Amino acid sequence: NRKVVLRGYIERAPREDDMELVDGGAMELRVPEGAGGPAVLVKNLYLSCDPYMRGRMRDFHGSYIPPFKPGSPIEGFGVGRVVDSTHPGFSAGDIVSGMTGWEDYSLITKPEQLRKIQQSDIPLSYHLGLLGMPGFTAYVGFYEICSPKKGEFVFVSAASGAVGQIVGQLAKLHGCYVVGSAGTNQKVELLKEKFGFDAAFNYKEEPDLTAALKRYFPEGIDIYFENVGGPMLDAVLLNMRTHGRIAVCGMVSQHGVTASTGIHNLFSLISKRIEMKGFIQSDYVHLFPQFVDDITKHYRDGKIVYVEDVSVGLESGLAAFVGLFSGKNIGKQVVCVSQD
Ligand code: NDP
Numbered sequence: 383n384r385k386v387v388l389r390g391y392i393e394r395a396p397r398e399d400d401m402e403l404v405d406g407g408a409m410e411l412r413v414p415e416g417a418g419g420p421a422v423l424v425k426n427l428y429l430s431c432d433p434y435m436r437g438r439m440r441d442f443h444g445s446y447i448p449p450f451k452p453g454s455p456i457e458g459f460g461v462g463r464v465v466d467s468t469h470p471g472f473s474a475g476d477i478v479s480g481m482t483g484w485e486d487y488s489l490i491t492k493p494e495q496l497r498k499i500q501q502s503d504i505p506l507s508y509h510l511g512l513l514g515m516p517g518f519t520a521y522v523g524f525y526e527i528c529s530p531k532k533g534e535f536v537f538v539s540a541a542s543g544a545v546g547q548i549v550g551q552l553a554k555l556h557g558c559y560v561v562g563s564a565g566t567n568q569k570v571e572l573l574k575e576k577f578g579f580d581a582a583f584n585y586k587e588e589p590d591l592t593a594a595l596k597r598y599f600p601e602g603i604d605i606y607f608e609n610v611g612g613p614m615l616d617a618v619l620l621n622m623r624t625h626g627r628i629a630v631c632g633m634v635s636q637h638g639v640t641a642s643t644g645i646h647n648l649f650s651l652i653s654k655r656i657e658m659k660g661f662i663q664s665d666y667v668h669l670f671p672q673f674v675d676d677i678t679k680h681y682r683d684g685k686i687v688y689v690e691d692v693s694v695g696l697e698s699g700l701a702a703f704v705g706l707f708s709g710k711n712i713g714k715q716v717v718c719v720s721q722d
Contacts, residue, residue, distance in 0.1 A: 383409045384696055385455040386484035391441035394638055395707045398700040400439065401456065409487060412466040420469035422493040424462035426482055427722075429696075430510035431703040431715040432458060432544070433634050446662060455483035459515055461499065461506050462488070463722075469493040477501055479509045484699060486719065504681065511544050511714035512681065512688040513674055519631060519663040520548035521673045524556075527629035527661050528605045532557035535599050537618065540609035540634060541582065542569040542689070544714035548677075549607045550579050551686050558605070561598045563614070565709040572712070576687060591617035605629070611636040619647035622656050630660040634707070689713030 383406040392400050413421045435458055438450045450456050460482035464472050472478065472493055480496040482488045490496060499509055511517060523545075524530060536553040540546045541562025550573065553560045562573045563585040573582035581598055588594040595603070595617055602623035608615060611633025618628070651658060680686040691711045693702040699717040706715055 383407065383486045385486075386696065386699055387454060388439060388450045388452050388456050390452045391449065392439050396436055396439055396704050398704050401700050401703075403697050403700070406485065411487070413468045413489065417468065417489065417491060419491065420493060421467075422464055422469050422472050422478070422490045422496065423466040424460075424478060424482060424488050424490055424496075425465050426460050426462045426484075426486060426488060426696075426719045427477075428461045428507040428510055429482070429484055429699060429717040429719060430459040430514065431699070431706055431711070431717065432515070433632060433637070433706055435703065436637050436707065446664075455485045455488075457481055457483055459510050460488075461509050467493070472496065472498070477506065479514065484696065486696065504678070507690060507692065507716045507718070508688060510716050511690060512548065512686070513677060515663060516544035516714060517548050517677055518666075518670060518673050520545045520552060521677065522663050522666040522669060523607060523629045523631050523661060524549050524552045526666060526669070527659050528607065528627050530556050530558060530605060534558050534604035535601065535623070536560045536605045536607065537595070537599065537603045538562045538579075538607045538609070539585075539614050540564065540632075541579065542572050542577075542713060543609070543711070545631060546607070546609055547573075547577050547689060547713065548686070550577050551680075553605075554578050554580075555680065555685060569709075569712060572689065576689060585614065592620050595621040602626070607631060608633070610634050612639075616645050616647050619645070619650040619656075622650055622654050624654045626654060626656045628656060628658040630658060637707070691715045692718050694718050 385406050386401050413423050461479045464476040477499045478496040536558045538546045538549050542564045550560050550562050560579050562579045562582045570582045570584050573579040603621050604626050606618045606628045608630045609632045612635040691713050696719045
């Protein structure tokens with residue numbers, strides 16, 4: 383059973399050598415007697431790379447989620463096949479999603495957190511993206527936090543990523559005008575050609591973000607779906623309309639930033655009566671069934687598409703995860719550990 387373990391805590395951006403692929407040796411493919419209660423042994427098929435996992439590599443206990451344990455496999459969302467179960471709710475062959483380890487096989491000692499997946503026309507890996515935590519984040523953030531109205535002007539940063547691509551498509555379905563930013567010209571093309579954004583730009587090629595946003599939103603922004611923070615947020619504040627809303631989903635540019643880059647334009651919150659609200663998707667778990675129904679329908683009706691970046695093999699996961707922080711991923715980053 384191969385595992386990807388964290389070597390030790392870090393404060394800076396993760397590097398591949400902060401993790402290690404170790405061989406845990408042969409294992410019996412059954413739930414061990416001493417599992418301490420009903421448990422499920424899962425063969426991992428797909429693992430999800432998510433930016434929040436970086437926070438778990440720090441020796442910091444004040445967050446909503448505890449840090450990883452050095453020497454133990456890192457954890458994340460995964461999709462797997464049940465190999466053995468002593469829990470009445472699961473049997474061998476079931477496909478499940480939930481928190482799992484970065485390893486070939488994981489013993490899940492809290493099976494109640496697993497969700498059974500019915501195999502269908504929807505690719506299994508989509509349960510880590512479109513129909514998983516990132517998709518749910520987009521859904522909750524857009525409908526619950528942004529209070530969108532038809533015809534409004536919406537801006538999404540990190541727009542081609544796991545969350546952003548869905549926010550943009552939901553906003554289009556809602557009748558909004560949508561612009562996205564991303565870090566390469568290839569991603570910008572994807573936003574316009576594949577996801578149907580009205581316009582998109584490469585923020586790395588814009589010397590003046592405030593001027594760029596003014597160009598794309600001559601009448602101002604009603605809704606900003608914030609994924610990056612830093613200078614982009616400052617530029618957005620100057621371009622917001624009166625009574626605009628900012629849904630603070632993430633600030634991927636600010637992880638590990640110790641000397642604050644400083645936000646200068648917060649006064650706009652007052653003068654423009656802007657609502658700015660942070661949220662964590664897990665607080666809205668009661669909406670999950672509705673989300674699955676809505677998004678599945680949109681997908682089957684051809685109204686939503688999803689782009690993934692699949693890296694193959696557990697050993698490829700280290701580079702795939704690290705790549706999130708330099709924008710290497712094109713779409714939702716997943717790792718395919720096994721196809722059966
Ligand atoms: P993505 O798939 O978008 O991957 C991360 C992307 O962020 C990269 O591809 C890169 O895209 C961009 N990025 C990386 N570093 C920087 C930087 N320094 N400055 C600007 N952009 C950068 O990730 P997700 O869609 O999974 O996550 C998007 C955001 O949503 C993150 O901030 C994440 O933490 C947050 N999130 C919040 C949740 C919540 O409940 N609040 C739940 C899930 C995610 P590019 O090439 O375009 O720069």
